[in-house]
Amino acid sequence: MMETAMLVASILAALLFFWLWKRTRSVWLAYAHLSMLTFTGFILSLQSYCAWSGNALGMCTWLVSKILGYGVPIAVVLAFVVGWLILPLMYKKRFADLGFTHKLLKLVPGARLWIVDTAKPYAFALKKDVFITVGMFDILTMKEQEAVLLHELGHVRQKTSLRKFTTAIMRLVSPISAFYTHKVLNSEEKDADAYAARMQKTNKHVLSARAKLQVYKV
Numbered sequence: 001m002m003e004t005a006m007l008v009a010s011i012l013a014a015l016l017f018f019w020l021w022k023r024t025r026s027v028w029l030a031y032a033h034l035s036m037l038t039f040t041g042f043i044l045s046l047q048s049y050c051a052w053s054g055n056a057l058g059m060c061t062w063l064v065s066k067i068l069g070y071g072v073p074i075a076v077v078l079a080f081v082v083g084w085l086i087l088p089l090m091y092k093k094r095f096a097d098l099g100f101t102h103k104l105l106k107l108v109p110g111a112r113l114w115i116v117d118t119a120k121p122y123a124f125a126l127k128k129d130v131f132i133t134v135g136m137f138d139i140l141t142m143k144e145q146e147a148v149l150l151h152e153l154g155h156v157r158q159k160t161s162l163r164k165f166t167t168a169i170m171r172l173v174s175p176i177s178a179f180y181t182h183k184v185l186n187s188e189e190k191d192a193d194a195y196a197a198r199m200q201k202t203n204k205h206v207l208s209a210r211a212k213l214q215v216y217k218v
């Protein structure tokens with residue numbers, strides 16, 4: 001049965017995205033996981049509807065073929081909308097105005113900083129928004145916080161968030177590309193670090209922030 005295969009595939013994909021999200025904390029993987037879960041629920045409700053209706057007049061077969069034909073592309077579009085518009089809003093817990101961040105944010109026009117209420121220290125950039133957790137401010141010195149913010153602003157300047165998404169998808173679809181995409185992601189991290197070091201006129205704080213964060217890595 002085609003639906004059963006789709007069901008198994010979507011459950012496996014949802015689990016895979018969740019596992020990857022846990023490792024990387026990438027927003028893209030979070031929404032990929034959520035959309036796969038939604039899709040699983042969708043197929044399940046379709047199956048129970050078919051069982052209940054007993055496929056009268058072949059209605060159910062017709063419905064399934066229509067849903068697989070139109071539903072999948074619609075789900076992809078919906079996932080994109082959720083990823084770009086809704087998930088970032090969920091992350092935007094609090095607009096940050098921390099004094100020292102003010103002049104740094106001015107370096108990249110349109111960039112904004114949001115504080116995420118999580119003890120776990122991590123930071124990421126999405127489009128022009130930079131997200132830093134409360135935990136990050138707890139463990140880093142002032143200069144290291146500056147380095148982290150500059151690193152993320154480096155990503156915003158390089159417009160890497162979309163590229164990061166593409167490389168993440170590439171890694172999923174084609175395992176052969178993993179080596180190459182790893183190199184791409186690495187060089188983007190290096191560029192962002194270089195930007196922070198250039199702005200601070202030393203790489204001391206970037207390095208010490210990295211060393212501290214290494215301890216908290218899952």
Ligand SMILES: [Zn+2]
Pocket residue numbers: 151152155188189192
């Ligand atoms: Zn980075």
